[in-house]
Amino acid sequence: RELWRALRQATSTDKGAGRGHFERRKSNVLAVFTAMVCCIDRIFCETILKIGNALAALVGLFLIACGLYLEFGPVDASSKLLEFLKLQNIEQVYNVVARFQIWVIVLGAVIFVLALFTFFCTGSNLAKVYYCIYSPVLMLLSLLIFFAVGVLYVAAKSTESNDYQKISILGYSLTDKFQALWVKGVVQDTETICELEEVVQCSGFYDAQCIVPPTGSVTQQEVITHCPAQYQIFEGTGSIQSPSTISNDTLQDISKDVGWNVSKCLYYETENVNYGCLRTLAMILYQVGTVLFIPGLVIASYILLLSLASSYLTCCALCGKI
Numbered sequence: 001r002e003l004w005r006a007l008r009q010a011t012s013t014d015k016g017a018g019r020g021h022f023e024r025r026k027s028n029v030l031a032v033f034t035a036m037v038c039c040i041d042r043i044f045c046e047t048i049l050k051i052g053n054a055l056a057a058l059v060g061l062f063l064i065a066c067g068l069y070l071e072f073g074p075v076d077a078s079s080k081l082l083e084f085l086k087l088q089n090i091e092q093v094y095n096v097v098a099r100f101q102i103w104v105i106v107l108g109a110v111i112f113v114l115a116l117f118t119f120f121c122t123g124s125n126l127a128k129v130y131y132c133i134y135s136p137v138l139m140l141l142s143l144l145i146f147f148a149v150g151v152l153y154v155a156a157k158s159t160e161s162n163d164y165q166k167i168s169i170l171g172y173s174l175t176d177k178f179q180a181l182w183v184k185g186v187v188q189d190t191e192t193i194c195e196l197e198e199v200v201q202c203s204g205f206y207d208a209q210c211i212v213p214p215t216g217s218v219t220q221q222e223v224i225t226h227c228p229a230q231y232q233i234f235e236g237t238g239s240i241q242s243p244s245t246i247s248n249d250t251l252q253d254i255s256k257d258v259g260w261n262v263s264k265c266l267y268y269e270t271e272n273v274n275y276g277c278l279r280t281l282a283m284i285l286y287q288v289g290t291v292l293f294i295p296g297l298v299i300a301s302y303i304l305l306l307s308l309a310s311s312y313l314t315c316c317a318l319c320g321k322i
Contacts, residue, residue: 045309049122052306056115063108070101090287092200092280099199122313131314138307142300149296156289164282165206178278179205183225191258193228194265200284202277203227203269209276210269212242229266232258243270 070077078098087094097104121130155169167174182205185193197203204210209218210227223230223240230240236254237246243266251263 042313045312046123048309049306049313050119052302052309053115053119053122057112057119060108060110060112060115064105064112065108067101067103067105067108070098070104090291092284093287093292095201096199096284127313131310135307135310135314138303138310142304142307145296145300145303149293149300152285152289152296153293154289156286159282159286159289164279164286167278167282167285175278178281182277186225186228186231190228190232191260191265194260194262194268197228197265197272197277198268200277200280201268201272202275202280203272204276205278206276207279208274210273212240227269229262229269232262232265236262243267 066081069081074080078095081098082088082091082094085094118130118134121127151169155167158168159166162168165175167178182193185196204223205226208215210223210230211218212223212230214220214223220240224234225231232254233246233251234240236257237250246266248263251266255262
């Protein structure tokens, strides 16, 4: 109504009115029209922001539910959830994530709380301050995801071409650095490396490296420095030993001395002896970089859309339109 009234006043002919009066009316029309457009755009952006964050809150709740099911569900909860989610294409990635149920719950809770707070904050009195923080954070997050997805995709293709025996990112080889860190971990933090072997279901650094007695070109020194269970057995007995010959009493004595279960470590090291951790980690990188490439782009684009909507609302707030 105000727009129509202003248009009528601006277009009406008044012989007694001067040019300045007409210009003022024209300016009023433009101001009303601009305000109406801004109002429509603001409502549209706020609607997008609310819908987007409502969906994000549902995703957060879903992650919380998955984490709770993995934590308190039946023994085969992990395999049942894998089948339900149809994630067989990234099973190794799933197996790693499923071992950290608490972090899945925490991530879901953070997403849910942030999305819910944004939903109720949108269009409220807190919006002016909140948009100024929310928008750049989302923009930065979306750009980081785009960059990470691209880099992982290129690294995954490079890893596949090297039969999962080399890991390189943007042409820079990381295999030697990973191996040095692996040897350091076996010697200085043996228990953590054992836990890593259990989580990713691998043995040693390279394939068949933990077979005792050593085969092929593998030396005893390489077995000691690359296989955490054999390293601990060597420290306790003075020699590496085959799982079929070492006694349970010996393993129990070694476990008692170090304060953690060496028998369990030796079991997983023997069970997965043909799958080196370099190969397994490279396959995880390949699955993340290829299978999750499109979903990663979708997530980044989704966050970017929310960022653009909040950026427009930020401009409105700074210009005094909100």
